[in-house]
Amino acid sequence: MSRIFQIIIATAILTSTTPAFAQMQIVPLNYGTNAHDLDGDGKTEQVIKSWRENYNAHGYHGYLFLEDRE
Numbered sequence: 001m002s003r004i005f006q007i008i009i010a011t012a013i014l015t016s017t018t019p020a021f022a023q024m025q026i027v028p029l030n031y032g033t034n035a036h037d038l039d040g041d042g043k044t045e046q047v048i049k050s051w052r053e054n055y056n057a058h059g060y061h062g063y064l065f066l067e068d069r070e
Contacts, residue, residue, distance in 0.1 A: 029063075043068060 010026050027036050027047075034047045046066040053059040 038065075 029049045048064040050062045
């Protein structure tokens with residue numbers, strides 16, 4: 001997915017009429033482990049961003065979302 005397309009989708013979500021979506025923010029993710037409170041519960045969730053290269057024109061990003069359930 002191109003960066004411009006991601007921005008367009010994020011803008012559409014943020015400007016929707018649903019108040020919950022209007023409060024959301026774009027969270028920058030770096031490759032590797034990222035710690036963010038994604039759901040606003042005060043606990044930090046882990047997001048792991050990776051790149052899978054399959055040596056043709058179709059490599060892709062992978063995202064793994066982890067939450068501590070204690």
